Amino acid sequence: MKRFYSRKLAKTVVMLSAGEYCVSSKGEVLYTILGSCIAACIYDKERKVGGMNHFLLPSHLRPDELLTTNLGRYGMYAMELLIGELLKRGARRNNLAAKIFGGGNVLNLGNGGDDSVTASNINFARKYLKLERIPIENEAVGERVGRKILFFSDSARVFVKSFDVSDEPRVLKEEKVYKDRVLSSGKVKSTAIVF
Numbered sequence: 001m002k003r004f005y006s007r008k009l010a011k012t013v014v015m016l017s018a019g020e021y022c023v024s025s026k027g028e029v030l031y032t033i034l035g036s037c038i039a040a041c042i043y044d045k046e047r048k049v050g051g052m053n054h055f056l057l058p059s060h061l062r063p064d065e066l067l068t069t070n071l072g073r074y075g076m077y078a079m080e081l082l083i084g085e086l087l088k089r090g091a092r093r094n095n096l097a098a099k100i101f102g103g104g105n106v107l108n109l110g111n112g113g114d115d116s117v118t119a120s121n122i123n124f125a126r127k128y129l130k131l132e133r134i135p136i137e138n139e140a141v142g143e144r145v146g147r148k149i150l151f152f153s154d155s156a157r158v159f160v161k162s163f164d165v166s167d168e169p170r171v172l173k174e175e176k177v178y179k180d181r182v183l184s185s186g187k188v189k190s191t192a193i194v195f
Contacts, residue, residue, distance in 0.1 A: 040125055
């Protein structure tokens with residue numbers, strides 16, 4: 001994770017990469033760039049605490065296997081770490097709400113139908129949050145675009161900028177490297193930062 005002060009935003013910005021998550025109760029802006037990956041922004045507006053994760057499920061999953069297969073543990077792990085840390089930082093479970101982003105079909109990981117990795121990512125995030133009774137207040141998912149996300153952790157405001165991934169080859173390269181690491185090792189190392 002990279003941390004820097006933005007004069008334009010007049011706030012500290014924390015940049016997350018794939019496999020990372022961050023929770024803030026100090027009003028930082030959480031920033032990430034997504035292609036096929038998903039970022040869930042979960043927050044308690046009343047307590048002004050929010051967090052974001054950035055994950056990529058490692059393989060094709062059928063929608064009915066999303067929460068029961070070992071392969072889904074990566075997305076579940078990222079969500080559970082984020083929610084657990086939010087609760088530790090003072091958020092109340094019944095106040096939590098979410099916004100989800102990403103799942104762009106940019107790596108050609110599947111056929112683009114319901115069994116593709118990107119569709120599985122989107123379905124997983126929706127299903128997980130529904131089972132946890134965390135309402136999704138907004139989402140920008142799917143399509144053949146990448147997204148830059150700025151999440152204001154204290155107000156839950158989000159700025160989303162869509163882009164053509166061919167204009168940002170670095171995004172594709174980083175996602176391919178992360179995907180290969182996940183698939184080859186069978187393990188995902190999650191990194192956290194808490195403010």
